[in-house]
Amino acid sequence: MKSIYYLKELTKFGHRGSATKNEKQAADYILNELKKMGYKVEIQTFKTTRDNLYMLPLQVGVLLFICGLFSLMYGRPLEIAAFLLSLFAISLLLLEVSGKPIETSIMPRHLSQNVFTTFDESRSKRIIVSAHYDTQRGSLMYHPKIVDKLSIIYNICYVGFGLVPIGILLKALKLNVIAYISLYLGLFIVFVTVIFMAICEVTGRYTQGANDNGTGTALTLALANCYINNKDKFPDNVDVIFLFTGSEEAGERGMKNFIKKYGKKLPKDTQFIILDNLGSGKITYLEGEGIVFYKRASELLFDVAEDMAKGHADKVQKMKNLLLPTDALPAMAAGFDAIAFLAKDEKGRLGNYHWYTDTIENVDTELLDYEEEFFKEYLLKVAQRLN
Known part of the structure; x- marks a missing residue:
């Protein structure tokens, strides 16, 4: 054949x-x-x-982490800018998985x-x-002991990424308790994701x-x-x-x-x-x-x-x-x-x-x-x- x-x-x-x-x-x-x-x-x-498999989530994660931190540290008027910037970060991911021929990465x-x-x-x-x-x-992401759990890992990452703009918006609306829960949980997931993607990027062959x-x-x-x-x-x-x-x-x-x-x-x-x-x-x-x-x-x-x-x-x-x-x-x-x-x-x-x-x-x-x-x-x- x-x-x-x-x-x-x-x-x-x-x-x-x-x-x-x-x-x-x-x-x-x-x-x-x-x-x-x-x-x-x-x-x-x-x-x-x-x-883009490792670098795009890493870039989006860093951007979302900065937005969340700015919201926690400075509040208004930067809160609105942080919210809009976080929406931009999420839109990059959505464009990437849409199949549309739009470049989403800033890498060389x-x-x-x-x-x-x-x-x-x-x-x-x-x-x-x-x-x-x-x-x-x-x-590491595709290690045989991890690869079967990728769907769960991805879904957790998506939730974490989404919680950041939601938390910023809730904080701007003065719903502080639920806002802080969303922001801290979202930032934790984003931070772990960024570290994990950075390890994959550096060690990947x-x-x-x-x-x-x-x-x-x-x-x-x-x-x-x-x-x-x-x-x-x-x-x-x-x-x-x-x-x-x-x-x-x-x-x-x-x-x-x-x-x-x-x-x-x-x-x-x-x-x-x-x-x-x-x-x-x-x-x-x-x-x-x-x-x-x-x-x-x-x-x-x-x-x-x-x-x-x-x-x-x-x-x-x-x-x-x-x-x-x-x-x-x-x-x-x-x-x-x-x-x-x-x-x-x-x-x-x-x-x-x-x-x-x-x-x-x-x-x-x-x-x-x-x-x-x-x-x-x-x-x-x-x-x-x-x-």
Whole structure:
């Protein structure tokens, strides 16, 4: 199978950290492979921060902590300014998880790139099969003994962040008892979060990223190879694009920049199929994306997945959404149809997620073979349904 070969080549880079030299080398490899297949290929470069997973909550937390302290120490008139500034800090987090292509970080920017096959303007329908090829840094946050509790940790952090502006507002309204309870509890949670994120930022090291997302990238390359050699099986008016995004781990920056530049050139019924973390467990398709701003998966793409699941009952499952979004969210936020596929166990866990055991030795190669055939069939059925 082609996907295993591609995965072996991708993992030779050690890591493919967002907006790093290694990521650029991986992009060049993908570009050359697509050209060898016979595709015309484009590169879209853009500037992005290398990390928003740790640094953005850290920045927002510091800002909220300062606002809370100013409210406690000085009161009016700084209290109103502190409240407005705390709302601005919260809005940065909300914008980040909305999928909108708006920069939220003040950190330095570096070059990253998307690689994709060119559009066939003669065809009226379009399917975009996409995978991000960059890798994340593992840290204490994703330690195997902690990762299953991430949902609880995130929710506590969100509550703590929200308590700070609420406490400032209540204090301004002279509701002092409940205001001080909200502020002190919020500041404590924010302080702990800032320290924790700072530790993760300083100690974090890049993973090999065999599963996340070497598997999705390898499968997308295998699908590209299959498609160009079997175009006669696809409807004449359906164009299939293969998109490899950089800096997804920095907050879907690759997909956001792709949508920002090329979104207006795409038909509104363009279908985005996102492949991510497919190295262990069962093929899992998501009903939607987003924790705060929930977007449902494409009806067409979801229905085809439902139909195929009936014939692969022991290998395929569905789940509502993820704690963190995939590249499907920016496409959905822009009004396009999208669906994300991952491989998860029955409890919803991703294999070796953002941890140093995310190596090629821990990828289920039999599953990868199975997925390659599954997605070939899925892509053809989507094209036929779209037509």
